[in-house]
Amino acid sequence: MKFAAPPKSRVSVGLLPMINVVFLLLIFFLIAGEMQQPEPIDVNLPDVAHAQEAEGDLSLYLGPDGRLAFRDLDVAFEDRQSLMAALSESLTDCGGDTCAPVLLLHADRGAPARLIAELLPELGAAGFEQVNLVAVGRGTAEGGQP
Template sequence: MDFSDPPRRRAQENLLPMINVVFLLLIFFLISARMTPPEPFAVTPPEAHAQAEAQGDFALFISADGLLGYGDTTGDPALVALAAAHTGHCIANDCTAAPPRLTLRADAALPAARLAQILPQLTSLGFAQIELVALTGAAP
């Protein structure tokens, strides 16, 4: 007869605390991340002498050569997509009480004549407030 103790099993490691930490980190990064749609193309904003941040409900991008961009669309279909988004926004919200604001992110090299051509088109879409994003520059 063998009266020795039976071999002991190794205790399994508990992975539950590690899983909890991973989920807490995931929740933290999801909450702290800023979810914004990607820019259709890069623009260099013009310089301004006063500091102000434009915060509109919609963002329209204009490249140096006058190419329009809204969301995933570029060119003339960007205005159509912007008009559709504006209409959808006005159906869900009361646009007469609080008209939506449009943030215009134009490149600094965009000719002023091209910007002057675009502005009447934007006001005809129903945007009463159009804000131009500019970098803060040094005073002259």
């Protein structure tokens, strides 16, 4: 006795829902992710007992060997005139008459203090009214984290 072959059913996989899910995941990670450039100099920040969140418009890096970095400039401390010119130029780019952005100084804990002492008056002369030294907080006596 011959039986008829069962009818073949065509299974179709819809790719549209999978594309939609991948697209939504892409949008989620673009929105949720934090995009920032890597630090130009690897600095080991000093520890402090109590820390506040560092807020500033511009970041200047001072390495343990005395190298200075600002945006894409990386110079030795002795050759800092080009870097200071770029900092001054960033002040004029802000577009206001009384523009004085806050500068964040990321100085390595091994950087000589005399370099920071030489640098601060020059930054003041360049037009920065406030320079904040960035540090890492160890927490508080109450057990809070920075």
